[in-house]
Amino acid sequence: VTTGGRQALSSTAGSPSAHGWSSTSRRIAYLWSPPPRVGADHLVSATRTEVRVLDVATRASRTAASLRSLGLSLSWRPRHEELIFDDGGQLWSVGADGAQLRRVSGRKGGVTEWNPAWSADGEWLAYVLTQSSGDAVVVRRMADRREWLVRCGDYTCGGLSWERQR
Numbered sequence: 001v002t003t004g005g006r007q008a009l010s011s012t013a014g015s016p017s018a019h020g021w022s023s024t025s026r027r028i029a030y031l032w033s034p035p036p037r038v039g040a041d042h043l044v045s046a047t048r049t050e051v052r053v054l055d056v057a058t059r060a061s062r063t064a065a066s067l068r069s070l071g072l073s074l075s076w077r078p079r080h081e082e083l084i085f086d087d088g089g090q091l092w093s094v095g096a097d098g099a100q101l102r103r104v105s106g107r108k109g110g111v112t113e114w115n116p117a118w119s120a121d122g123e124w125l126a127y128v129l130t131q132s133s134g135d136a137v138v139v140r141r142m143a144d145r146r147e148w149l150v151r152c153g154d155y156t157c158g159g160l161s162w163e164r165q166r
Contacts, residue, residue: 017049020076020083022096028054029064029083029096031071051085053096064098073115078122086114091127105138105147113138117160128157 019030032052049071054061067087074085081096084104089112091104104125105113112130119125125140135152137160 016052018072018074018085020074022076023078023080026056027096028056029074029076030054031067031074031085033070049087051083051094053083062098064096065092065094065101075116075118077118077125078120080122084116084118084125084127086112086116089113091116104140115158115160117162119162120164124162126160126162128160130157 014035015033017031017033019028021028030052032050033048048069049067050063051065051067051071051074052061053064064083065085067085069088071085071087074083076083076096082093083096084091084093086092090107091113092101093104094101104116104127107113107129110132112128114128114130116125116127123142125142127138127140129136129138129149135155135157136149137152137157138147138149140147
């Protein structure tokens, strides 16, 4: 990494996907799925995902959480040891050490929560909520868990990011 050349950070077979850097830039959290396996007459794709944390200096990787389905998005909370990821259409939080796994919201059935994005100070979380009435961006203040919904109208929400204050 420091030489500017390409280097494999892990020798584990499988498919890494969504990723995020820790605020110290010493670790990378990423979603990992095992490689497809050969079935009787076809390839069988992975049906699960893990949240893994890689120490860039040592190249040691460990599992912080095992998901029940294929995860799509992940975000590392700035200035905290907390990761947010989606699993089966619900957002979950886990410590980078794998402790304190919990649901982010209490919404049930018929909704999909995905694409989490933290504010630069780690005090606000935005994510997309997909429901039968359409998409909305949810903005949550973490201190008191208060939420605001911004409806997307006829558009599909996605690609959330925060602007840094100057």
